[in-house]
Each structure stands twice: as C-alpha cells, then as structure tokens.
Amino acid sequence: MAVFAKAGIVKAGPAVCLVAALALVSCSAPIGKDQGAAPKVASTPEPANDGSEKRLRVLSEAQYLNTLAHVFGPDVKTEPHFPPAQRYDGLLALGTARAGVSGAQLELYQKAAVTVAGLITNRERRGYLMTCKPASEKAADRACAQQFLAYTGRLLSRKPLPQAELAAFVETASASADKLQDFYAGLAIALEAMLVSPKVIFVAERSESDPQHPGQQRLDAYSLATRLSLFLWNAGPDDAVLKAAESGEILTPKGRARVVNMMLASPRLETGMRAFFDDMFAFDDFSTLAKDPKIYPSFTGVTAQDAREETLRTVIDHLITKNGDYRDLFTTRDTFISPSLAAQYRLPAPPTWTPYEFPEGAPRAGILTQISFLSVHSHPGRSSPTLRGKALREILLCQPVPPPPPNVDFSAVENPNSPIKTARERINIHQKNPACAGCHKIMDPMGLALENFDAIGRYRDTEKGAPIDASGSLDGKAFKDVVGLGQVLHDHPALTSCLVKRAYSYGTGGSAKADDKDKLDYINARFAEQGYKLPDLLRTITLSNAFSRINETPAPAATAASAN
Amino acid sequence: MKHNSILIAAAAAAAAVLVSGAAHADDLLKDRTIGYVLINKAFATWQSADGKTECPQGFNHGPREQFKELFEGVTNKYAETQLQYEAEIHFPGTGPEPRVFFREAQGKTALGLNLDGKVGPNDFTGPDGEKGIDNQMYRVVGCTENYRGPDGSARHFIESYMQKFNYNRWLFELTNVDSLADDDDVTVTIYRGLDGLTTDAAGNFTSGGTQRVDLNRGKEFIYSMPGKIKDGVLTTAPADITFPESQQRGFPYQSVHAWQARLKLSPEGASGLMAGYLDVERWYHNLPQQWSTHHRSYGAEPLPSQYRAMVRLADGYPDASGKNTAISTAWEVRFAQALIMHPDAPQTIAGKPAKTDIAR
Secondary structure: OOEEOHHHHHHHHHHHHHHHHHHHHHHHOOOOOOOOOOOOOOOOOOOOOOOEOOOEEEOOHHHHHHHHHHHHOOOOOOOOOOOOOOOEOOEHHHHOOOOEEOHHHHHHHHHHHHHHHHHHHOHHHHHHHOOOOOOOOOOOOHHHHHHHHHHHHHHHHOOOOOHHHHHHHHHHHHHHHHHHOOHHHHHHHHHHHHHOOHHHHEEEOOEEEOOOOOOOEEEOHHHHHHHHHHHHHOOOOOHHHHHHHHOOHHHOHHHHHHHHHHHHHOOHHHHHHHHHHHHHOOHHHHHHOOOOOOOOOOOOHHHHHHHHHHHHHHHHHHHHHOOOEHHHHHOOOEEEEOHHHHHHHOOOOOOOOEEEEOOOOOOOOOHHHOHHHHHHOOOOOOOOHHHHHHHHHHHHOOOOOOOOOOOOOOHHHHOOOOOOOOHHHHHHHHHHOHHHHHHHHHHHHHHHOOOOEOOOOOEOOEEOOEEOOOOEEEOOEEEOOHHHHHHHHHOOHHHHHHHHHHHHHHHHOOOOOHHHHHHHHHHHHHHHHOOOEHHHHHHHHHHOHHHHEEOOOOOOOHHHHHHO | OOOOHHHHHHHHHHHHHHHHOOOOHHHHOEOOEEEEEEEEEEEOOOOOOOOOOOOOOOOOOOHHHHHHHHHOOOOOOHHHOHHHHHHHHHOOOOOOOOOOOOOOOOOOEOOOEOOOOOOOOOOEEOOOOOOOEEOHHHHHHOOOHHHOOOOOHHHHHHHHHHHHOOOOOEEEEEEOOOOOOOEEEEEEEEEEEOOOOOEOOOOOEOOOEEEEEOOOOOHHHOEEEEEEEEOOEEEEOOEEEEEEOOOOOOOOEEEEEEEEEEEEEOOOEEEEEEEEEEEHHHHHHHHHHHOOHHHHHHOOOOHHHHHHHHHHHOOEEEOOOOOEEEEEEEEEEEEEEEEEEOOOOOOOOEOEEOOOOOOO
C-alpha cells in the first residue's frame, strides 16, 4: 500500500526552486538588508489574502503519542519508531505533507496499534479507561462497544465518526467478541483497526465556502480545530476544542479567539512549543550526535540528551513561563543545568535539573552559548566555525547557504598535524579561494565568534596554545566576542522574521512562498508591536485569515503521475 | 544568584573560572579551594614483574585448598572438618601455622609511607629508595591474589561498589590553597559525599562531577587536618580518622590510626598513597563478615592464616600488656577532581591528633 500526501508532492518543485534562488542570492549579496525585515508600519491590519493551501499530512510519531496520552493517559505508551519525516524549508513538520506510507511503515502503525489496544483493554486499565461495563465479559455487548468506540473514535479521528464507520467498528468488535468469547479481546481488535485507519493516521484538511466572504473558502470547523491543535499542542484536539467545532463556535471570530486563548493557557502549549522549537532548531540531529571519546571522553549520550533539554527548558521558561521577548533568548544568562551539563560548564549542580543564571561578565549568554548549539554544530573531534555559522544563518535567520562545490580540497583544513593553530587561520585558507570565499564570508565571521567553545561546548581561551580571537561581524555589525554576537543577533531583523516564517509554515503545514510576503509582513508587524512575545505571535497567526482561509489552487495534472 | 541557595557560593566561585576561561593549571581552584572524590583504592602491594621476588614460593592458597590440605583423606565427621574450619575462620588461633600453605610477602621493597618517622629493622624501602616504609600489612596480603593487581577480586569489587553505591563516597577538599604546586599551609577536610561518580563515554570515572557533602549521617566522617604541598605533592598531618569504605559490608567504614596521605595533585585528579594503622581485631572482625567463602575462594584468601600473620606482624598501638594491636597499612588511591557542594557552612571537626609515641 502506498498513500501519498498529494498537496506536498505538488509543491515540491517550486519549493526547491525557491530554496535554490534564495541560496544563490545569499552568497552573492549582503544578507539581512532585505530579507525578513520587519515592516515599518506597526499596526497594519491583516491585508486581504487568500490564506494557505489545504494539506494532507501524516501524523508524526510525537503527535500520535501525544494524542494517545491525552485520550488514554500518559502510561498508555508504545515505542512505535515511525520513520522520521524529511526536512523541508527548515522544518520536519513540512515533510509530513510530503510523506508516503509504505506497506512496511503500515506494519509499524499496526504494531503500535496492537500494543495500544492491548494496553487499553487489559485488566489493569479497563476499569477506568472504559466508558461502560459490558453485560458479560465473555460475549459481545453492542451498546457498550458502540459507546466506547464512538467516544474514542471522535477523539482519535479528530471529529465524530460517521454512523456507517462507527457501525463497522462496532460490528468488528462484536463479531470478534463472540468468536473469542471475550468482550475486551473483541473490542481490542476494533480499536486496533481504528488506530490504523487513515482518518487517524492522516490529517486530511477539508474546506468549505465562507458565508461571510462569498467566493472564498475556509477550513471547515474540524479541520480548523485540528490545525490549531497540531500547531499549538502537537496533538489532536481535546473534547473542549471539538465541542467548539461541533457547535460552529470555532468558525466565529469571537469563538475562535476563545478557543485559541484556552489552548494558549493550557499546559499542553508547552508540549506543542517544545515540539516546534525542537523542529525549528533541528534538534533531531541530537539523535545521531556523537563525539570522539578519545578527544572528548566526558561527552556522553546523557550529555547530548541533557544539552537538548537545557535549551528547550530555557526556551519554554523564557517564552512561555516568563512571557519574555524572543530576541532575549540570545542574550539571556538564565538557563537550566543538570549534573551532566554541570560537568561541562565546570559548575556544581544538585542531582536534578536546576535553574541557573550565568554571572554577569561570563562568556555564556544566550542559547548560542549553550552546549546544544555548540556541540551539535561541530565536528566529532573539533569545533567548526563554518558549521556553526551556517546553522546560525539557516536555522535562526532563515537564510539558506548552498553546499560547498564538489571539488573542494579539504586537506589543508583537516590535517591534524598542521602547523596552523587556530580555526581562524585554517578558515583563512577558504577565504583565499574564490570558489569558497563567497559562502564562507557569510558563515565564518559568526562562527568564529563561537571559537571560545570547543566541539562539546567547553570554554577555552586558546587553541593549541594560541590565543583565540572571537571578534567578527554579522551583516555589517561588528562585535568583539560571543556576547557581542548575541547582541547583534538580538537586534538583527531577520531573527524575528525567521521565527515568524517558521511558525507560520509550521502552523499551516506548508512552506512560506514569495506571495506570502504580505501575510508575513503583517504577522511580523504584530509581533513587533507586541514586544516579540511568543504567545502573542501564536495568537496572531492562529486568529489570522491567513491561517484559516483556504486557497483552492487546482492541482497540476502532473500530480497523479508523481504519486505513482 | 536567585534560584537556588545551594548553588550560590559554588556558582559565584565558578564565575571566576568561566570568566577567565579554560581549566588550566590552577584554574579549578575556586576561592582557593579544590575538591576531589575517591575513584580507586587498593592495598598497596608492590609487585615484581613475575611475582617471584616477593612470592618466591607462589601465591597463597584459599579456603578450598586449605580445607583440602587439612582434611583430605580424613573421614572424620562433619563437626571435625567443615565446622572446625568454619570455627577457625571466626575464632582463629594464634599459634604456628597448621599444615597449610601460607606465605608472607618477602623482601625489603614495599609501597607505603614512613608512619613513625623512623627507620626500623622491619621497615621496607620504597621502590624509589625511600627508607623506613611502614607497611606490615603488605607482608600479610602481598601474596594473596585477592589483593594483587591488576585484577584481584577485592580490587574489582571495590571499584564495582564505588560505581553501584553512594554510601562509600569519600571526598577530600583542600582549602586555603594558593597553588597546587607549592603551599606549605593548606587545610585538608574529608567528607562523605552523597552522589554517584561521574563517568565518561567509556564508563570510566572522570573529573568534573558534583558531590554534595553528607551532613546528615555523614557527619562522623568529617575531619580536617593541616597539609602541605610541595612540588605538586600533598602530604597531610597524621590524624585518627574513620572513612566510608567500599568493601566493608559488615561495617561500611574503616577506622585508621595516624592516617596520612601523600598525593600528587593536578587540576583533574590526585593519586598516590595513604597509610595508617589498622586495628587488627577490628579489621579481621569485618573481613569474615564481608567475604563469603566463594568470594574468598576467587581471591584465594586464607583468613585464619592472615589473622595469625597480622597478630605476628602488628607494629603499633600496644595494649597494656605491650602487645601491638594495630598493623601498619598502606593503600594506593586515585581521586578525580569534583565540585563539592556544601548545603550549609562546612561543619568540620578536627581530626583527633594521632599518637606520636607509636611503639614498635
């Protein structure tokens, strides 16, 4: 079986071209002058726009597990190992709209479904997870099966099950129960079927005519509820959100605002935003991060895991708990440390996660100086100003950098016995080669500012005995060290516009395109007006027409051929 | 610092390092203080390449071999064989060795410290030529595989228990330190810690971990004593102390008279020797409790013979009758640098000054 997310395939070609075009621009002209600059008008109303496209997405593993946890409780969990999505335009989330599901993948879904169905119906849990008790545990009970499957199916499918589908699941449960002489075994089979049904695994958005704006399309109530929920909670909608969809409240401006505010106030927002920033910061790279144990014996798997956690905790604490300015993430001295990280920071720490503030004047300020960014954007055996600079450009400023030409001679920079001592001297070799210099000029000056930190993020003054010069510049703004880089980054207009672009793309499930500029300008303006606060940004996006309105572009004829 | 009062002092101290940068030389000295945690300890057993210099007749037999030597061919009853041997373990005699194979370590070379400041006829010479080494325990255990390196069973279990359990965490903290290379007046304070040891990617104990001082049940392990650092080597003044001990399962601590240490210091760790006098009866009383027959068999450890040797070789702390009750002992030790957290002001107690008139 092969099912393809149609909308994603249609968009693949133009998206690639867009990336390539931006990349070429980025290496031939100064960056940051035009891209993503916040509009000067602060209180512009949302411009007329045609919204975004309908998506067909595959539920990610985290979304699947979060939904199960919300419906059945956190102890109903499995390790399904669904294949990861491919990253597009800086986000894995966009890959879920381009994914296919092969027969082998379907087996993974089925295995997970078997496990989950078994957990829900086993003796320990059935007493409190079931919404009814069968008349007999050894025979079918259609009424009880119907009640439970209707309740569960609504939450898992993110809308009430049509009567015919519900009847089919009830029939499966009843026939199996009679055959096995076990009500719960029969129910588990129906539940398993439900968990692998396309309505659970796929998110197929639907549109309808917008009565307030004749001629325009909007997401229908359930699709809007699901889009909101996947964006803000990284899970399916709960009962309250579905009720707002059922009543149509979610389609009214006032009703949508109430639902959005309720979702923003929920503890599930933390889960959702952890998922978003984990995706935006490309922290999936931590899954494969390894350092040479001969060179960095203290960097363990626990260190890597904790480094990722440190940054996510900092982000959530700063942006949600404290409702702080996004830009201050790059200058804040507040963080969290664990025993494993404390050993790298050379700090004492109690055995649990502890809030910590780096002292004033310390070279650690902002998430760029946390072990996560420093270690994940380094080589296994040495730091890399180029990788760090590239990551900073691409991840934080949304400025793609093209790959190196295929015939680069790396021998001079990779020679371990080289008389060259510092990274700055090594990188100068690239700067002298015109084929390399174009791109290195836009990556290295920022990366070199982080050279006071080795490949695992430990502080150092010198490299091979030579003092480290961490000065540099970012798009014309000079700084003398990494703290200065953080401040320049803080004030860089592309920093906030990149977050806006990523958040909008993540929320609507597709890449932002050139003709989305007006929408992004509007969101950028609101973001600036509101002091660069994440909850306000999320509110602006989710309440915008750009989020809920649907652009019904007919699919090109090539779609079917691509899918096949 | 606003979040955690426990972190306040240590974090403020750490700031100096963070600002100044790398962990070179004395950089880990924060507020003239550096901490270490024990990661390895073993009886100091000098070993020749093939073991034949100190054990020319081979290594000692364990309980199974001794039992065979004593009772092979004997058809006596259970009480006159097995029970007799078990009783011998718990209530060993002090007469001459029965017909079992047991040999003390031979020669005049041993690792250890000169505990009494004298050079006596029974003293050893260190491998570096230092005279007057007091380590009679070496004669007792030097030819017993349990204690010999690199893989004596006791050594394995000491390390294994350090990894598994925190009760044996032993810390020492140097304060008033001007330099890790030379300082003739530093204070050494020892504590029991509460936390697991930090390991690297290969599972080896490593530096940089945090250790919280145990001020609850660990108060009895807190001692302070003066020390000196010369050419990067710390020596401590003798003190009677009790420290948590990894393999003393009967009593998970060890009491030592006139304990002193000589440790080569670095920002990442400390290693060297510590030594003192172990009370013979007390130590032997622990030993049968902690090692079952199968453990003693792995390491071929003949307990009754060891007891007789300890009584014979005891060289300090005579009782009223003039009989020595303690035996000079030395351990090889390794410590890793650790960041020691004090939940409150350190509640140190002075180490009881060691007796200076140690009879020999």
